[in-house]
Amino acid sequence: MSLFSLARFGAVLFKEFVQMRRDRMTFGMMIGIPILQLVLFGFAINNDPRNLPTLIELNDPSPVARAVISGMDTSDYFEFNGFVFGPEEGDRALRDGTANFVVVIPPDFERDVVRGLSPDILVAADASDPTAVGSAVAALGGIVERAIAQTLDGPLQSVAGRPPPFSMVVHKQFNPEGETSTNIVPGLLAVILAMTMVLITAIAIVRETEKGTMETLIATPVRPIEVMLGKILPYVLIGYVQTLVFLIAAKVLFDVPFTGSRVAFFVGFNIYVVVNLALGFLISTLVRTQMQAMQASFMTILPTILLSGFMFPFAGMPGWAQAIGTAIPATHFLRIVRKVMLKGAELADIAADLRAMVIIGSVIVLISLLRYRQTLD
Amino acid sequence: MTAPAVSVKGLTKVFDGKTVVDAVDMDVPTGAIYGFLGPNGSGKTTTIRLMCGLLTPDGGEGRTLGFDIRKDARRIKENVGYMTQKFSLYGDLTIRENLDFMARMYRLPKRKKVVAETIRGLGLEGRGNQLAGTLSGGWKQRLALAAAMQHKPRLLLLDEPTAGVDPKARRDFWDEIRRLSKRGVTVLVSTHYMDEAIQCDYIAYIAYGKKLIDGPAADIPARVGLHTWRVDGPELIALEDALLPRTAVEQVARFGAQLHVSGTDEEALAKVVIEMKKKHPEHHWEKKRAELEEAFIYLMATAADNFGPNGKAKT
Numbered sequence: 001m002s003l004f005s006l007a008r009f010g011a012v013l014f015k016e017f018v019q020m021r022r023d024r025m026t027f028g029m030m031i032g033i034p035i036l037q038l039v040l041f042g043f044a045i046n047n048d049p050r051n052l053p054t055l056i057e058l059n060d061p062s063p064v065a066r067a068v069i070s071g072m073d074t075s076d077y078f079e080f081n082g083f084v085f086g087p088e089e090g091d092r093a094l095r096d097g098t099a100n101f102v103v104v105i106p107p108d109f110e111r112d113v114v115r116g117l118s119p120d121i122l123v124a125a126d127a128s129d130p131t132a133v134g135s136a137v138a139a140l141g142g143i144v145e146r147a148i149a150q151t152l153d154g155p156l157q158s159v160a161g162r163p164p165p166f167s168m169v170v171h172k173q174f175n176p177e178g179e180t181s182t183n184i185v186p187g188l189l190a191v192i193l194a195m196t197m198v199l200i201t202a203i204a205i206v207r208e209t210e211k212g213t214m215e216t217l218i219a220t221p222v223r224p225i226e227v228m229l230g231k232i233l234p235y236v237l238i239g240y241v242q243t244l245v246f247l248i249a250a251k252v253l254f255d256v257p258f259t260g261s262r263v264a265f266f267v268g269f270n271i272y273v274v275v276n277l278a279l280g281f282l283i284s285t286l287v288r289t290q291m292q293a294m295q296a297s298f299m300t301i302l303p304t305i306l307l308s309g310f311m312f313p314f315a316g317m318p319g320w321a322q323a324i325g326t327a328i329p330a331t332h333f334l335r336i337v338r339k340v341m342l343k344g345a346e347l348a349d350i351a352a353d354l355r356a357m358v359i360i361g362s363v364i365v366l367i368s369l370l371r372y373r374q375t376l377d
Numbered sequence: 378m379t380a381p382a383v384s385v386k387g388l389t390k391v392f393d394g395k396t397v398v399d400a401v402d403m404d405v406p407t408g409a410i411y412g413f414l415g416p417n418g419s420g421k422t423t424t425i426r427l428m429c430g431l432l433t434p435d436g437g438e439g440r441t442l443g444f445d446i447r448k449d450a451r452r453i454k455e456n457v458g459y460m461t462q463k464f465s466l467y468g469d470l471t472i473r474e475n476l477d478f479m480a481r482m483y484r485l486p487k488r489k490k491v492v493a494e495t496i497r498g499l500g501l502e503g504r505g506n507q508l509a510g511t512l513s514g515g516w517k518q519r520l521a522l523a524a525a526m527q528h529k530p531r532l533l534l535l536d537e538p539t540a541g542v543d544p545k546a547r548r549d550f551w552d553e554i555r556r557l558s559k560r561g562v563t564v565l566v567s568t569h570y571m572d573e574a575i576q577c578d579y580i581a582y583i584a585y586g587k588k589l590i591d592g593p594a595a596d597i598p599a600r601v602g603l604h605t606w607r608v609d610g611p612e613l614i615a616l617e618d619a620l621l622p623r624t625a626v627e628q629v630a631r632f633g634a635q636l637h638v639s640g641t642d643e644e645a646l647a648k649v650v651i652e653m654k655k656k657h658p659e660h661h662w663e664k665k666r667a668e669l670e671e672a673f674i675y676l677m678a679t680a681a682d683n684f685g686p687n688g689k690a691k692t
Contacts, residue, residue: 211465211467211468212461212463212464212465213465213466213467215431215461215465216459216461216465216466216479217482218431219429219431219454219457219459219461220454220479220482220483221451221454221455221482221483221484222482
C-alpha cells in the first residue's frame with residue numbers, strides 16, 4: 001500500500017482544473033484582477049503628477065511676469081488654464097476644484113524687480129491633496145529661477161546672477177501642514193461606504209434567491225417594491241451609522257476639521273448611498289450566488305480605490321484613467337467630502353459633483369430595472 | 378359539480394427557446410387530491426408556478442380558483458398556499474418568527490393568536506424559539522406546510538414536498554394532506570414516489586413538458602392498457618433475463634420476491650407465459666389486474682425512450 005497515489009492526486013488535480021474552468025466568474029477574476037492591477041498601478045497611478053490645473057491672477061502684464069509664467073508652464077508640472085480677476089475668484093476656483101494652483105503676480109512686479117525690491121509671487125496651492133501638489137511646489141523654486149535667468153538681460157542685467165530678484169511665497173490652503181491623514185480620512189468615507197453598501201445589498205438580495213426563500217416570498221401577495229424597500233432601508237440606516245461613527249472618529253482620532261456646509265454634506269451623502277445601493281442591487285440581478293456577489297462587489301472596489309483619486313491624485317492619471325474614474329460614484333463623493341470637510345464648501349460648490357452622481361445613479365437604476373424584469377420570469 | 382379549482386388550456390412556457398411546458402390542458406377538481414407526476418425536468422415545477430401566477434405563460438390560458446392566471450396573479454396568491462421543492466423559509470429565523478413573517482405577508486388579523494395556534498397544531502409548543510434551520514428534514518417540511526396553510530387557502534400547491542424526507546415523516550405528511558383534503562382544501566401535489574401517487578384521487582403524468590395522461594387514479598391502469606402476470610419461484614433473475622428480449626414483454630418489474638411481467642398485447646404475452654411455464658415448471662404464474670404501479674413504471678420507461686417530438690401519448 002503506497003502512502004501517496006499519483007493517480008488519485010492527478011485525479012483531484014484534474015477535477016480542480018475542470019471546476020475552475022466551469023466557474024467562469026472566479027476564472028475571470030483570477031485572470032482579470034492581476035491585469036487590472038497591473039494596468040492601474042503601472043499606467044494610471046502617478047505619485048508625481050504633472051499638468052496640474054493652474055490659474056493666474058496677472059496684475060502686471062510685463063515681460064518678466066510672462067517669463068515666470070511660461071517657465072512654470074514649460075515645466076509640465078503646471079498647466080495654465082486661464083486667468084482669474086481678484087482674490088475671490090481664485091479662492092472659489094480652489095474650493096470647487098477647478099484649479100489646484102492660483103498664481104498671483106502682484107501689481108508693478110517688473111518695476112519692483114528692477115528696483116531690487118524683491119516682490120512676492122504668491123502661489124496659492126490646494127493642499128487638501130498633499131501628494132498632488134507636493135512635488136510641484138518642491139520644484140517651483142528651481143523652475144522659476146531658470147526661466148527668469150534668460151530674461152534678465154539689457155536693463156535688467158544688473159539684478160541677474162545675484163540672489164533671486166523676487167521671492168515665491170507658497171500659500172498652502174485647506175491643509176497647511178500637508179497632513180496625509182487630513183486628505184486620506186475624508187476619502188476613506190467614500191471608499192468604506194462603497195465597500196459595505198454595495199456588498200451588503202448585493203448579498204442580502206442574492207441570499208434570498210440562493211436559499212430559495214425568494215420563491216416563497218413572491219408566492220405571497222407581497223409586491224416587489226415592498227420587498228425591495230424593506231430589504232434596502234436597513235442598509236441605508238447602516239450607512240448612516242457608519243458615517244456618524246466615521247465623522248466622530250475623524251474629529252477625535254485624526255483631528256480632521258469639518259469646515260463646510262452640513263446641508264451640502266447631507267445631500268451628497270444621501271445621493272451617494274442611494275447610488276451605491278442601486279449598484280449593489282444591479283450586481284444582485286447579475287449573479288446567482290452570494291459568493292459571486294462578493295466577487296463582483298470586489299471587482300468594483302478595486303477601481304474605486306485606485307481610480308477615484310482616493311489613493312492617488314486624480315489629476316496625475318492619464319486621460320483614459322480619468323474617464324473611467326469619472327464614471328465611478330466614489331470619485332464624486334470623495335470630492336464632495338474633501339471640499340465640504342476641508343475647504344469649507346457650500347452646496348453651490350459641489351453642484352457639479354452632485355450632478356455627476358445623479359447621472360451615474362440614474363444609469364445604474366435604469367439597467368437594474370431592466371434586468372429585474374427578466375429575473376422575475 | 379362546482380367549477381374546477383384549477384383549469385388550464387394550452388398552457389405553454391418557453392425558457393431560452395426551450396419549450397418547458399408544452400400546451401398542457403389540465404383540470405383539478407375542487408376538493409380533490411391531485412397527483413402530478415413525471416420525471417425530473419419534465420416541467421412540473423414550471424406548470425405549478427404558472428398556475429399560481431409566479432410565471433406568466435407564453436401561451437394558453439387558465440383560471441385558478443376562478444381567477445385569470447395572467448391578470449389576477451395577486452388574487453390567486455392571496456388564496457393559494459404554495460410550498461416549494463426546497464425548504465424555503467428562513468433558516469436563520471426561529472419557528473415563530475418565520476410563521477409571524479408569513480402571517481404578516483398575508484396581512485392576517487390577530488396574528489399572534491394565529492401563529493400560536495399554528496405552533497400548537499404542529500405540536501411544537503415550547504420550541505417556537507428554535508431556529509428553523511436546525512429542524513430535521515421532516516419537521517422543516519411540516520413547518521413549511523403549516524406556514525403555507527396559515528392564511529387558510531382553498532388550494533394548496535405542493536411541489537415535491539417530501540423529496541429527501543424519511544418514510545415515517547412522509548407518512549405523517551400525507552396524513553396531514555388527507556386531513557386538509559377532508560376539510561375541503563384542494564391539493565395539487567407533484568411527486569416522484571409511487572406510494573404517494575397511489576394516495577391521490579386524480580393523476581396527471583407529464584414528460585418533456587407534455588401531458589401524457591390524466592384522469593381519476595382508478596382509471597389510469599386501464600387507460601395505459603397493460604396486462605400483467607405475477608410470477609414467483611426460484612431463480613427470478615435468470616427468468617427476467619430470459620423474458621426481457623421478447624417483444625411481447627414490455628416490462629418486467631420486481632415487487633419484493635415477485636416479478637410483474639407486463640405487455641400491451643394480451644395474446645402475445647399469454648403465449649410467452651405458456652412457453653415459459655413449460656420450460657420452468659418450478660415457477661408459479663398468475664394473471665393479475667394491472668395496477669397503478671405497473672402503469673407508472675411503464676409510463677416512466679416509455680416516456681424516457683419513446684416520447685420524442687411525436688410521442689405516442691395514450692390519453
